[in-house]
Amino acid sequence: MKIIVCIKQVPNTSEVKINPETKTLIRDGVESIINPDDKNALEAALKIKDENGAKVVVVSMGPMQAKEALLEALAMGADNAYLISDRKFGGSDTWATATILAAAIEKIGDYDLIICGRQAIDGDTAQVGPEIAEFLNIPQVTYAKELELKDGTVRVKRFCESRDYEFEVKLPTLITAIKELNTARYPSVKGIFKAYESDEELVKVLTFDDLNVDETQIGIKGSPTNVHRSFVPVKEKHSEFIEGNTAMEKAKLLLTKLYENKLIQSGGAK
């Protein structure tokens, strides 16, 4: 059993600073972490490893600095790590990123299960996981809140706003994890020594030349998405005082406003 987990290194802040000219993230001075949903994805894989035995391979695309995220994943218990890094990959949108990651996963090969986090806190697109599955032509189940491996299939409880779905999918497949799936473990002392004190280069780097990928589909040029404008949304607060002579009158007014704004559905209150 080989499980590939895709992780992304992200800045540890919800207030992302953006370079107004290039419209890309400014990473300097911000602590980098493994994207939280991706940690849940890794935990899911490590749990399967603990229970059924499996080889867990972590993959990340990013600059050389992303090695740190991969080392942390190794300290948590992953067996192998690949950094997908090349100048040509810079500026990739989700389409291009998924193209590259799918090619890297093909190169690593022999996978049974791919687990990604639902989405990254710096982009919030939730597209890369599903796109990888499409490029690899394998089934996918997103938003997994429960996951169980059984006789060559995975049973997944998929979270939706109004209800949950339960799926049974044949391997190989791709799952995206949400935080409800589990609580990620802390790296162990032994894991830390293994990852950070090894004489070997534990993170293998794959570049453009290592992958079978079409140059026109990657990087800024191969990205169909253009960032028109990036901004931190301004939080606005409006408050309105309900005026009226009696409590009943005020309550009626409040209800009317709530109906009008479709914040509640009309029921028997009138």
Add this chain to the structure above:
Amino acid sequence: MDFNFSKAQLMLKKTVADFSENVVKPRAEEIDRSGKFPKDLFLEMTKMGLTGIGTEEKYGGSGGSDIEKIIAVEEIAKYCGSTAATLSIHTIFASVIGKFGTEEQKQKYLPVVCSGGELGAFALTEPNAGSDAGSARTTAIFDEKTQEYVLNGTKCFITGGGLAKYVLVFALTSPELKTKGLSCILVERGTPGFSIGKIEDKMGLHGSETAELIFDNCRVPKDNLIGPLGKGFKIAMTALDGARIGIAAQAVGIAAGALDESVKYTKERVQFGRPISSLQGLQWYLAEMATKVECARWMTYRAASLKVSGMPYTKEAAIAKFNASKVAVEVTDKALQIHGGYGYMRDYPLERMYRDAKITEIYEGTSEIHKVVIAREVLK
């Protein structure tokens, strides 16, 4: 001269800091109030391998040395002095077995306490043998017929003594030789004749259980002798030299935690129309506290680094512990003062830190005993 942590040490520090903030901190108040040993936290520390730091992997340990040990103790002590004490004192057992045990003893006992989720304890103090540890009266007379040691006597103030799977008991195998007749004997929980007496009701450190251990014709096999016969005093002193560094780290952590709370509070608390952090009087408090914490921290790491590199460290360990415990008491006192009335209330962690800090000047050797040790080394 290199004052830098390695990459692995930095990662360990960050990992334990996260664990301490997210898992230990939310429990600290409840642990203090209930006075119950948090077994679940001990098991969490076992899972992460913190309980096995300093012991080789082949004996179920996590590898690493005293440096990694005190990194973990300091980070945990920032939020919970009790849990830090548990970790720090628990590891003494493994350090004694690791240094003085036979290969067989190492294989038998180390995996159980390093990664098996069981506590180890160290029992030297007696009602009439505190600072004067050499006057211990507990006996362990060898019975030729059954090839067993027969223990009789009482040990007191033993951290984790009532919970531990194994206790290292320092007892007289040759009472007529006094200190030179003291040996280290391992007693397993549940051995007939070994019972738990009073559980102490302490000023602080409520989550670390302190017990009286009673031995009444308690028979243990000959193989439970740890190290050479009659070398118990030397073993105890060697163990305490190392243990002092752990307590110094606990004291540094408590002080650092109180400083962090004070920095946060002075920025948030507004009096006279501005945050009290803008008042120079309080800034000077913070500056003095930060200076003390920093000095205490590096003396402690210096002592640990000497120990790890195999150099003599008795003086440095004593200085580190004497100073760090004093700093813990002074800094928590000042931190409580900065918090004013809130500091005195149990809703804030300061009064707990203040109570927890005090023990560091007393256990694993009082400050006065440390001055004796330091003076002896200075006058050599």
